[in-house]
Amino acid sequence: MTGRFPEIDIDPHPRFGVYSAGNLGEVAPQRLSPMSWSLVGTPMERGTRRLVRNVWGERAWAQGDHYVFLGYFGCRPYHNLSAYAHLSRQLPRVRPEDVTAAYFEGVESPPSAAARESRLGKAAAVPRLVRELGRLGPTLRRLEEDVYVLESLARTAITLRSEAGLTETVLKAADLLDDAWAAHIVTTTGLVPLTVLQRSLNDRVLGRYGEVEPYLNRPRELVWSRLHRFAGGDDLLPGEFLDSSFYEVADDRLPWQPYAVRHRVVAEGTAHSSGVLDPAEAQWGMLGKTRGRIVKSLARVVGETMASREHSKSLVMRLLHVHRRVLPHLAAAWNTDDDLWPYLTIEEFRRLYREPGLAERVPARRAAVESALRTPMPEHLDMTGGVPRVWADDLPKKARGVSPGKVTGVVVHAEDDFPEDVPCILVCESADADVAPLLGYVDGVLTQRGSDMSHIAILAREYHLPAVVGCALVKELKPNDMVTINGTTGEVYVEQ
Amino acid sequence: MSVLVLGGSGYLGRAVCLELEGAGLDVVALSRSGSAAAGRGLRGDVTRHNLGLFGDELAELQAEVTHVVGVFGSVDWDSGPAQALDVHATGVRNVLRFSRACPKLEALVHVSSLLAFGRAEGRVGNRELYVGQDFRNWYEYGKYHAEALVREAEDLPFTVLRFGPLLGPDPAGHALGAGDGLLAAVPYLLQGYPVHLKHGGRFPSYVGDVVGAAEVVAAAVRTPATGATWTWFDPALPTVAEVMHRLCRPWGVVPKIVDSAVVGRVQRLVASRIGLPKALLDYAEPWFDLDPSVMDTLPGGPPACRPGYLAGTGRALLEPEADLQGSFT
Numbered sequence: 154m155t156g157r158f159p160e161i162d163i164d165p166h167p168r169f170g171v172y173s174a175g176n177l178g179e180v181a182p183q184r185l186s187p188m189s190w191s192l193v194g195t196p197m198e199r200g201t202r203r204l205v206r207n208v209w210g211e212r213a214w215a216q217g218d219h220y221v222f223l224g225y226f227g228c229r230p231y232h233n234l235s236a237y238a239h240l241s242r243q244l245p246r247v248r249p250e251d252v253t254a255a256y257f258e259g260v261e262s263p264p265s266a267a268a269r270e271s272r273l274g275k276a277a278a279v280p281r282l283v284r285e286l287g288r289l290g291p292t293l294r295r296l297e298e299d300v301y302v303l304e305s306l307a308r309t310a311i312t313l314r315s316e317a318g319l320t321e322t323v324l325k326a327a328d329l330l331d332d333a334w335a336a337h338i339v340t341t342t343g344l345v346p347l348t349v350l351q352r353s354l355n356d357r358v359l360g361r362y363g364e365v366e367p368y369l370n371r372p373r374e375l376v377w378s379r380l381h382r383f384a385g386g387d388d389l390l391p392g393e394f395l396d397s398s399f400y401e402v403a404d405d406r407l408p409w410q411p412y413a414v415r416h417r418v419v420a421e422g423t424a425h426s427s428g429v430l431d432p433a434e435a436q437w438g439m440l441g442k443t444r445g446r447i448v449k450s451l452a453r454v455v456g457e458t459m460a461s462r463e464h465s466k467s468l469v470m471r472l473l474h475v476h477r478r479v480l481p482h483l484a485a486a487w488n489t490d491d492d493l494w495p496y497l498t499i500e501e502f503r504r505l506y507r508e509p510g511l512a513e514r515v516p517a518r519r520a521a522v523e524s525a526l527r528t529p530m531p532e533h534l535d536m537t538g539g540v541p542r543v544w545a546d547d548l549p550k551k552a553r554g555v556s557p558g559k560v561t562g563v564v565v566h567a568e569d570d571f572p573e574d575v576p577c578i579l580v581c582e583s584a585d586a587d588v589a590p591l592l593g594y595v596d597g598v599l600t601q602r603g604s605d606m607s608h609i610a611i612l613a614r615e616y617h618l619p620a621v622v623g624c625a626l627v628k629e630l631k632p633n634d635m636v637t638i639n640g641t642t643g644e645v646y647v648e649q
Numbered sequence: 650m651s652v653l654v655l656g657g658s659g660y661l662g663r664a665v666c667l668e669l670e671g672a673g674l675d676v677v678a679l680s681r682s683g684s685a686a687a688g689r690g691l692r693g694d695v696t697r698h699n700l701g702l703f704g705d706e707l708a709e710l711q712a713e714v715t716h717v718v719g720v721f722g723s724v725d726w727d728s729g730p731a732q733a734l735d736v737h738a739t740g741v742r743n744v745l746r747f748s749r750a751c752p753k754l755e756a757l758v759h760v761s762s763l764l765a766f767g768r769a770e771g772r773v774g775n776r777e778l779y780v781g782q783d784f785r786n787w788y789e790y791g792k793y794h795a796e797a798l799v800r801e802a803e804d805l806p807f808t809v810l811r812f813g814p815l816l817g818p819d820p821a822g823h824a825l826g827a828g829d830g831l832l833a834a835v836p837y838l839l840q841g842y843p844v845h846l847k848h849g850g851r852f853p854s855y856v857g858d859v860v861g862a863a864e865v866v867a868a869a870v871r872t873p874a875t876g877a878t879w880t881w882f883d884p885a886l887p888t889v890a891e892v893m894h895r896l897c898r899p900w901g902v903v904p905k906i907v908d909s910a911v912v913g914r915v916q917r918l919v920a921s922r923i924g925l926p927k928a929l930l931d932y933a934e935p936w937f938d939l940d941p942s943v944m945d946t947l948p949g950g951p952p953a954c955r956p957g958y959l960a961g962t963g964r965a966l967l968e969p970e971a972d973l974q975g976s977f978t
Contacts, residue, residue, distance in 0.1 A: 364729040429797040430779055432730055435790040438767070438783025557731065559739040561698035637698055641731040648698050 170537030200335035394474030558619035656721025737791030813855030850890030858954035
């Protein structure tokens with residue numbers, strides 16, 4: 154990789170210098186247009202800052218003109234690994250390794266130079282974080298209603314070709330997008346200390362917690378199965394976004410289209426159901442009343458937080474889809490070239506009507522983007538010292554089981570026809586909620602990318618499917634190869 | 650008839666192989682070790698796809714097998730969920746898949762356990778499996794899970810057999826081990842420690858003789874499979890206290906059995922220090938209420954146990970090769 158592209162890159166943070174594509178790299182397109190970045194990275198940054206402010210108060214390390222928690226280099230979105238590692242140190246018992254295992258595929262965590270919270274500060278943060286998590290339910294319910302109203306507004310504005318309606322949609326979407334990303338950040342951040350607490354407590358109560366944990370932390374119902382009923386069509390129904398790229402709003406045009414590959418959408422399969430009692434239910438009975446109640450309550454909180462994380466993400470994607478549908482119409486209403494808007498940020502686009510000169514920035518930015526897209530960007534990036542370097546190799550780490558169970562089946566890819574008479578293992582580089590409709594037809598999931606809290610890990614647990622992530626073998630597997638995966642140990646065998 | 654015995658090198662598996670070969674059947678005993686007390690030994694693994702078999706060996710076996718008997722999985726009350734589900738969920742799924750690929754299959758005989766009832770409340774019989782019970786350990790859940798999977802396989806001709814804890818000298822002459830199951834209490838009792846059993850242990854143990862269990866398996870192989878569930882245990886229905894006394898008698902020891910909740914709590918506190926498996930303590934109360942008529946469905950009536958099989962078990966544990974798991978002996 155080379156140096157910066159001033160027109161599109163952000164300034165690297167002066168103290169938190171190590172970035173990782175991490176969770177974004179698993180599911181988001183490898184490159185995002187400036188418009189998509191401004192709808193993803195910037196509100197996510199605001200949401201994370203809001204969380205830090207609400208939990209720890211005004212902290213110098215989480216403020217300033219630089220992006221603290223996100224990065225955008227060579228059109229690639231990154232999380233600031235140093236900042237998240239530092240954030241983890243502000244809570245009791247939480248280590249940076251817990252964050253990297255949960256969201257960054259176990260990559261080595263960078264050292265932190267910034268000051269840590271005092272013990273008192275760490276302890277005081279806990280009830281505040283609990284309060285934030287407790288607010289999630291009402292927040293998500295409110296957002297669900299508001300996003301539905303916004304979709305209706307956008308639908309009407311597009312139908313009537315109403316410039317005022319389209320403008321109102323974009324303006325109203327801004328606050329909702331901030332709130333939805335903020336809720337997503339609360340769930341994402343909150344899951345790490347919750348699972349650390351759960352591990353610590355259950356180690357004492359259960360003895361062999363590591364073995365039992367994946368059976369316990371299963372969300373009961375995720376939002377995706379509901380949304381997939383509304384997939385397809387062009388009426389801006391809640392599930393319409395499922396036919397599009399999750400993060401890229403300009404996914405139907407070059408140069409962004411190749412980065413925004415979607416899996417095929419099929420009629421929805423249901424979660425594997427059987428009359429057999431779930432192992433988690435069996436575990437409660439083995440514990441007795443008091444211990445069972447403690448373990449069950451905590452597992453329910455973790456499961457609900459996982460479900461809230463997926464819910465908040467679905468709201469974000471619906472809001473991005475509103476932009477995907479509205480922005481071209483609004484650009485046309487303002488007599489602007491249709492190819493122009495993906496190169497602007499949403500803030501610039503909102504000012505476009507009043508400041509037509511903004512459009513003149515686009516040619517230079519387009520050239521910078523073309524140059525950036527020709528430059529390979531690493532998974533993990535060290536920007537300390539002013540010279541960009543690769544932080545850690547891009548190879549998958551040790552394969553990890555993220556949803557328990559063992560299954561043997563033939564390799565299928567998302568775009569294949571699935572055989573009906575043999576068990577199938579869905580094999581893909583990474584997987585997002587868009588594979589949810591496929592999960593009812595397969596018997597296990599194997600991915601090259603992924604972490605303990607990846608979306609595919611949560612989905613596989615909901616569907617009771619064994620899942621292994623971070624497997625380097627994935628590239629070598631061909632359709633109809635027979636593999637056995639063990640979602641408990643992370644072992645993968647290629648059968649003869 | 651060609652019978653494939655899965656887990657043929659185990660305690661029950663050996664007895665089943667001897668019984669089936671004695672009845673004139675072709676027996677193939679599949680196990681990880683590949684050893685066989687009778688019939689042909691075959692190395693395989695039920696937790697692997699196609700039972701760990703490949704190519705011609707797999708094809709020939711599937712072509713010839715008429716009966717599959719599943720007696721795999723050791724009695725391990727301390728196993729975790731991964732181990733229990735690996736054997737009893739993955740293993741049974743593999744067996745079901747293998748059985749579906751056998752064109753001559755006449756019956757799948759699945760050996761389950763009465764412990765699949767866990768702490769079931771109310772009277773239970775052959776018809777019931779899940780009645781809202783709690784499970785004491787992952788072994789019980791594993792046995793329940795396996796039986797539930799077999800019952801769901803309505804496309805296969807199967808018979809489910811339920812046994813209680815199996816005892817008795819090994820008919821193949823192998824040394825016994827006292828590491829798991831009820832026998833794990835023996836070293837503890839022999840050391841003279843008091844043991845708490847509700848009602849002084851005067852509740853049914855549902856134990857049976859391993860040879861009698863093998864006779865039931867042979868009967869299931871001979872009888873057309875209709876998806877029935879059979880239950881068998883020692884018709885004399887010895888109590889837990891009686892079993893313990895008879896196991897200890899060859900040693901000249903009378904076990905100190907008391908009905909004292911305090912002793913029970915102390916036992917639980919010091920269990921790991923005195924080598925007593927904690928899982929065993931969960932069986933100190935009556936297990937479940939089993940319908941006495943469950944054995945009426947056995948064709949020809951329930952087989953009897955070998956006379957003195959309980960004392961014989963104790964004597965077998967006296968043998969130098971017996972494994973008492975590092976007890977004072």
